[in-house]
Amino acid sequence: MNSLRIPEGSEFVVGENVSLRASEETIEMRGTAFVVCTSGNAIIQINLRTYEIRKNTHVSLVPTSTLRVVGTDAEFRCSYIMVAPGFMESLGFRLEFDFIKFLLLNPVCNLAEVGMEKMASHIYPIAAEVYNHSDDERRRIKMYSIVNLYIVELSDRSRGSWEEGSAPSDRQTKLFMRFLEMVKAEVGDHREVEHYANSLSVTPRYLGQICKRWGLSPKRIIDENLCFLAKLMLYETDKTIQQIAEELNFADQSIFTRYFRRITGKTPSEWREVYWK
Numbered sequence: 125m126n127s128l129r130i131p132e133g134s135e136f137v138v139g140e141n142v143s144l145r146a147s148e149e150t151i152e153m154r155g156t157a158f159v160v161c162t163s164g165n166a167i168i169q170i171n172l173r174t175y176e177i178r179k180n181t182h183v184s185l186v187p188t189s190t191l192r193v194v195g196t197d198a199e200f201r202c203s204y205i206m207v208a209p210g211f212m213e214s215l216g217f218r219l220e221f222d223f224i225k226f227l228l229l230n231p232v233c234n235l236a237e238v239g240m241e242k243m244a245s246h247i248y249p250i251a252a253e254v255y256n257h258s259d260d261e262r263r264r265i266k267m268y269s270i271v272n273l274y275i276v277e278l279s280d281r282s283r284g285s286w287e288e289g290s291a292p293s294d295r296q297t298k299l300f301m302r303f304l305e306m307v308k309a310e311v312g313d314h315r316e317v318e319h320y321a322n323s324l325s326v327t328p329r330y331l332g333q334i335c336k337r338w339g340l341s342p343k344r345i346i347d348e349n350l351c352f353l354a355k356l357m358l359y360e361t362d363k364t365i366q367q368i369a370e371e372l373n374f375a376d377q378s379i380f381t382r383y384f385r386r387i388t389g390k391t392p393s394e395w396r397e398v399y400w401k
Contacts, residue, residue, distance in 0.1 A: 126205065128191065131153055135211045136267050137253035139200045140248060149359075150192040150352050155205040157185040158274065160235065160244050164200030169195050170231045171304070172340055172348050177202075180235045184245065184278075188308060190352060203248040207271055210302040223279050225301060229338070238281040247274050296334045299324055304345070305333065311349045312372055317342045351387045354380075358396045365392045 128144070128151065130137050141162050150169075159182070166177040169192045170185070177183065177200075185191060187209060235241040235306065247270060254266045306320055314320070320342065321328040331342050357368045369380035384392050 128157060128159075128206065130184075130206050130208050134208065135264065136205070136207045136255070136271070138203075138205050138248075138251045138267075140203045140252035142203070143201055144193050146193050146195045150190050150348075150355065151391075152352065152356075153185045153187055153189045153191065155187060155206055155208040155211070157183075157204055158278075159183040159185070159202050160202040160248060162201045162203055164197050166193060166196040166200045166202075171228070172345060173243065173338060175232045176339060177232070180241055180244075182233050182235050182238075182240065183290055184231050186224050186227050189228060189231065190348075203252070205271060205274070206253050207267075211268075211271075223282075225297075226282070228301070231295070233282070238278070240278060240281055243274070243277060273359065284326055296337060299326065299331075300334050303334070303342070307349050311346060315346050315373075320346075331401065333350055347387050351384060354384060354392065355388075355395065358392055368392065 144166070149381045161177045161179050161181045161183075163179055168175055168177055169190075170183070171190055173182075174194065175181075182287060235244050251267065251270050254263055254270065258266060302324060303320055304322060310319075317328045317331065321331045324331065324385070326334075328342070335342050335345060354372060356366060357363060357371070363371075365381065366377045372380065374383065375382035381391050381393075384390075384395070390398070
């Protein structure tokens, strides 16, 4: 799982035919990643939705997306290109918002379906060659050109889908996006479905119908995001379980422990023992 992290201080990272291990850890993407399965099979969760990954499956991970590798077979390998937040913008390229929204809601596709199979078979090896064998400044320029070409082509090949999906009349999609953004920002303080429904000026039942379109429930989205926040605190800080429970507004440590175990199958202490650096 750690393969899909950009090293501190780096603007990009490229991997070719690497394996990823199954993990209970969920990571939140800070940058943008494009991943293609080169062999084998895997089951992954992106933004709480489960996907089966096979050869030539393409995965797009935009900032704030969450990812967990649920399982892989022995033959699973993938290639990927990751860029840090601000890399493309620093060189004058900005993704269209509707395309970002489309990738957030539709992160997985088959390369053949969007006519990208041949391009991907060349782009990833070229990116790996540049990444491994160029000096820093020239590598930066070359990587920008490669990523720019790939994103523009992917955008153009899937334009019909994302322009149709971003139609102004799709109120439910807009509400769902706003709900996800609100949960990420407020879940440490609010974990009641009613709070978010009221903020969106809809009923809890209607919010449930919106989330059901993506195979989810509001409560699951809230719970998974809250547990993700708790895992970050367990993993990245040395705060006690009691301190974390208080910061996440649980009445006491025992309630937080029961809640965390119900979602993850482990107590906070057990989870930290396994994953803490």
